Amino acid sequence: MRRLATPQDIEAVHAIYSHEAVLPYLTYERMPLADFRPIYQGLLDSGAFFVWEVDGAIVGFYKATRLPGRVAHVAQLGTLAVDPGQHGQGVAHAMVGDAIARLKAEGARRVELYAEADNARGLRFYQKLGFVEEGRLREFYKRAGDAHYVDELVMGLLLR
Template identity: 50%
Template structure:
């Protein structure tokens, strides 16, 4: 079940976000719990950061922001992650299906996202949902523990197709 994140979700979101299987792909290097509020607070305050619960426990999260003006038909999907213990259980697919269904009902006709080029699992996941590779941002990020920069692959999905 999807719901807006609340301050009480901080600990669980931190645990998922900072897990070694998740953290490299969410844009922040490892940090102590005390420092994580600089990541969580803006997500929570955005009013568009959702957690996904299974049997009352947060098992994933994502942020979705709709653009304004001429691009009001477009939404950006980001900060999407699933708890490592829920990998392979269908949680990610259920979360994505729910998000896309809600966006369709809201009149969104295009969804955009970026994914690290060195994250083949996520790339395959998005492509299964019909997202198309539309371009690459070269040297888009640099993790503290990596020597090289990492490209970001830009994906788009037309919900009207």
């Protein structure tokens, strides 16, 4: 079940965000909870950061924002992750499917997201949902400790 994130959700979100299977594909390097607080506050302040619960436990999260003006029909998904302990249980499909359905009901005609080119599992998932690669940002992403840069893929889904 989707709901807006609250300040009380920070520890559960931080635990998922910091998991070794999730961390490589989100914006920030591993950090203590205290350092994560301002980042989390920014997510809350957006008014567009959602958590996904199963049996009362937070098992995933995402941010869904709408663009302004002439691109008001476009929604962007980001800061998206599922607890690795829930992988293969249909959580991501339910969560992202719900997000897309809600955005479509609110008038979005296009959903876009960015995904690291080396995130094979995520890319397969997005492609199954109908997202297609629309562009490549070369050497866009750099993880601490890695000698190389990673391309970022721009993916889009048209809602008809």
